[in-house]
Amino acid sequence: MSVEVQVPTVLRSHTGGERVVHAEGNTVAAVIEALEHEFPGFRTELLGDDGNLRTFVNLYVNDEDIRYLNRLDTPLADGDRLAILPALAGGGSSTPGGFPPD
Amino acid sequence: MIKLTRPQLDMIIAHAREGFPHEICGILSGQNGQVETVHEATNVAPNPRIRFSMDPKDILRITDEIDDGGRELLGFYHSHCHTQAYPSPTDVADWPGRWYPDALAFICSLMDEERPLLRAFHIAEDGQIEEAQIEIVEGSV
Ligand SMILES: [Zn+2]
Numbered sequence: 001m002s003v004e005v006q007v008p009t010v011l012r013s014h015t016g017g018e019r020v021v022h023a024e025g026n027t028v029a030a031v032i033e034a035l036e037h038e039f040p041g042f043r044t045e046l047l048g049d050d051g052n053l054r055t056f057v058n059l060y061v062n063d064e065d066i067r068y069l070n071r072l073d074t075p076l077a078d079g080d081r082l083a084i085l086p087a088l089a090g091g092g093s094s095t096p097g098g099f100p101p102d
Numbered sequence: 103m104i105k106l107t108r109p110q111l112d113m114i115i116a117h118a119r120e121g122f123p124h125e126i127c128g129i130l131s132g133q134n135g136q137v138e139t140v141h142e143a144t145n146v147a148p149n150p151r152i153r154f155s156m157d158p159k160d161i162l163r164i165t166d167e168i169d170d171g172g173r174e175l176l177g178f179y180h181s182h183c184h185t186q187a188y189p190s191p192t193d194v195a196d197w198p199g200r201w202y203p204d205a206l207a208f209i210c211s212l213m214d215e216e217r218p219l220l221r222a223f224h225i226a227e228d229g230q231i232e233e234a235q236i237e238i239v240e241g242s243v
Contacts, residue, residue: 006162008162008165008201009165009166009168009169009175010165010201010202011201012169019166045200045201054200055195055196056196056197056198056200056201057198058158060158083158083162085158085161085162086161086165086198086201086202087155087156087158087196087198088127088129088143088154088155088156088161088178088196088198089147089153089154089155089156089192089196090153090154090180090189090190090192090193090194090195090196090197091125091147091152091153091154091180091182091190091192091193092125092152092182092183092184092185092190
């Protein structure tokens with residue numbers, strides 16, 4: 001049971017420069033633990049003190065955002081791809097027309 | 103302080119105007135505080151008039167490009183269609199400062215149609231905002 005993990009440029013210092021690593025685990029959370037075991041310090045780059053995914057971190061399983069799947073409990077199968085990317089999001093607070101920010 | 107050429111500034115403003123009334127976004131890369139490349143990205147936010155969310159495919163492609171070229175990611179830019187060139191609470195809450203402690207948040211405001219304004223800010227991990235001076239220098243795009 002192995003998944004392919006795509007490492008973002010900023011975290012490649014943890015993986016010795018590797019942009020793709022392989023890890024074992026049948027959920028996203030289990031793979032993060034496996035990565036932490038292999039590359040100490042990796043977990044806190046992804047998860048906050050509350051154990052939740054940091055707001056600016058996006059994880060995709062085969063191109064699907066895990067926030068729309070089962071979040072950290074999203075199941076993984078052999079050969080799945082897990083991509084780690086920074087999220088770049090935000091926006092102006094509101095318009096004079098009065099669209100409320102959501 | 104961050105250095106930007108006039109054509110680069112014009113390119114960001116043109117991108118913002120083309121996207122209006124939607125917000126647009128992109129990435130700036132270069133070295134030694136001098137921007138060398140303006141990387142336009144796609145805004146995939148479901149409500150692009152008041153939000154931006156950079157297409158993850160663009161993030162992957164552009165960050166790899168910058169890394170492969172041995173350049174630094176100097177900043178992320180986006181536009182504000184109707185509000186000032188200052189980080190909104192959402193911009194601050196979502197800012198990836200932990201991963202990019204030196205990157206600046208560039209905001210191009212189109213609030214005054216005739217006079218678009220680009221400003222740059224450092225947003226600390228604790229949310230503190232500090233303006234960075236943009237110096238316009240001679241050069242090409
Ligand atoms: Zn904004």
